[in-house]
Amino acid sequence: xxxxxxxxxxxxxxxxxxxxxxxxxxxxxxxxxxxxxxxxxxxxxxxxxxxxxxxxxxxxxxxxxxxxxxxxxxxxxxxxxxxxxxxxxxxxxxxxxxxxxxxxxxxxxxxxxxxxxxxx
Amino acid sequence: xxxxxxxxxxxxxxxxxxxxxxxxxxxxxxxxxxxxxxxxxxxxxxxxxxxxxxxxxxxxxxxxxxxxxxxxxxxxxxxxxxxxxxxxxxxxxxxxxxxxxxxxxxxxxxxxxxxxxxxxxxxxxxxxxxxxxxxxxxxxxxxxxxxxxxxxxxxxxxxxxxxxxxxxxxxxxxxxxxxxxxxxxxxxxxxxxxxxxxxxxxxxxxxxxxxxxxxxxxxxxxxxxxxxxxxxxxxxxxxxxxxxxxxxxxxxxxxxxxxxxxxxxxxxxxxxxxxxxxxxx
Numbered sequence: 001x002x003x004x005x006x007x008x009x010x011x012x013x014x015x016x017x018x019x020x021x022x023x024x025x026x027x028x029x030x031x032x033x034x035x036x037x038x039x040x041x042x043x044x045x046x047x048x049x050x051x052x053x054x055x056x057x058x059x060x061x062x063x064x065x066x067x068x069x070x071x072x073x074x075x076x077x078x079x080x081x082x083x084x085x086x087x088x089x090x091x092x093x094x095x096x097x098x099x100x101x102x103x104x105x106x107x108x109x110x111x112x113x114x115x116x117x118x119x120x
Numbered sequence: 121x122x123x124x125x126x127x128x129x130x131x132x133x134x135x136x137x138x139x140x141x142x143x144x145x146x147x148x149x150x151x152x153x154x155x156x157x158x159x160x161x162x163x164x165x166x167x168x169x170x171x172x173x174x175x176x177x178x179x180x181x182x183x184x185x186x187x188x189x190x191x192x193x194x195x196x197x198x199x200x201x202x203x204x205x206x207x208x209x210x211x212x213x214x215x216x217x218x219x220x221x222x223x224x225x226x227x228x229x230x231x232x233x234x235x236x237x238x239x240x241x242x243x244x245x246x247x248x249x250x251x252x253x254x255x256x257x258x259x260x261x262x263x264x265x266x267x268x269x270x271x272x273x274x275x276x277x278x279x280x281x282x283x284x285x286x287x288x289x290x291x292x293x294x295x296x297x298x299x300x301x302x303x304x305x306x307x308x309x310x311x312x313x314x315x316x317x318x319x320x321x322x323x324x325x326x327x328x329x330x331x332x333x334x335x336x337x338x339x340x341x342x343x344x345x346x347x348x349x350x351x352x353x354x355x356x357x358x359x360x361x362x363x364x365x366x367x368x369x370x371x372x373x374x375x376x377x378x379x380x381x382x383x384x385x386x387x388x389x390x391x392x393x394x395x396x397x398x399x400x401x
Binding site for chain 2: 053056071
């Protein structure tokens with residue numbers, strides 16, 4: 001096979017590897033993307049809001065975040081995905097919490113809030 | 121004099137054995153800079169059986185310990201911890217003037233851990249560093265306590281990246297026992313200050329990648345535990361183990377083996393086997 005043909009195959013293959021490698025390294029693989037920062041005092045929209053959190057390194061760590069988020073009035077359920085860092089928070093229609101309350105709960109639990117999902 | 125030496129052994133065994141109230145991603149014999157969040161209580165119950173040899177007074181002996189460890193999150197950065205050891209020692213052949221077996225409380229230990237730095241670089245990845253202040257409370261019954269209010273200072277660093285976890289801790293315990301017996305001192309019988317240097321590595325063996333349905337993980341862990349006493353005694357130990365961590369509880373098992381030692385004042389660890397259970401409230 002001529003060298004030029006090899007280059008034609010090699011360059012796209014490297015590009016695919018590079019792109020797939022980068023995509024797997026962040027918390028957005030397969031999940032929502034981070035939305036633009038809104039007013040922290042706005043109440044989130046029921047029935048669910050997603051938060052991207054960094055630093056939850058183990059199952060026990062995730063329980064700390066669950067406990068803090070679950071103690072906020074208006075939060076009815078919390079589900080943590082350790083794989084990508086996204087936390088799904090179900091909120092009541094009658095009394096949804098503010099963005100600030102959710103952010104503070106994450107920081108209070110000792111982890112780093114990175115943003116809300118684009119569904120909000 | 122023999123009884124005093126045995127008190128030293130009991131107190132040191134308690135300090136070196138298990139006194140590290142466990143947070144997440146923490147190996148069996150080392151500390152971690154991770155900690156429970158405010159209002160969360162972590163309870164750890166640990167049992168350990170150890171065999172010591174070449175003790176200058178009693179030759180060999182066996183020491184069984186059960187420790188109840190509590191860690192409570194005060195603030196996002198600060199945790200208070202308490203440790204109460206219960207000990208049983210069997211000397212085998214009864215030396216003159218010493219009971220062959222003893223059972224009782226060791227010295228309790230309280231500790232404050234304050235995280236002064238953290239950097240969360242990914243969903244799982246984090247680096248954290250904390251300061252430690254501790255105090256031994258002389259609750260120990262004879263011969264397991266040394267009778268002193270011994271302060272301890274230290275620092276701990278944790279780095280977790282994907283499947284790999286690394287902890288490094290340094291602790292220095294000041295001995296405040298005021299008994300200044302020249303005879304005992306000549307024989308090396310006096311308790312010394314202790315420097316503990318611990319390194320640990322944890323590897324998540326299962327799952328290889330966390331997913332939304334991941335509710336637990338298996339880890340292999342290995343510690344290297346360094347002990348230096350100001351009386352000149354020094355020791356290095358290797359502690360491999362395995363741990364399963366669920367969302368609210370952990371089970372763990374480890375063995376501890378001597379790597380190297382230069383001991384003149386106390387027995388040398390032959391081996392230790394430990395089992396532990398942690399639960400989060």
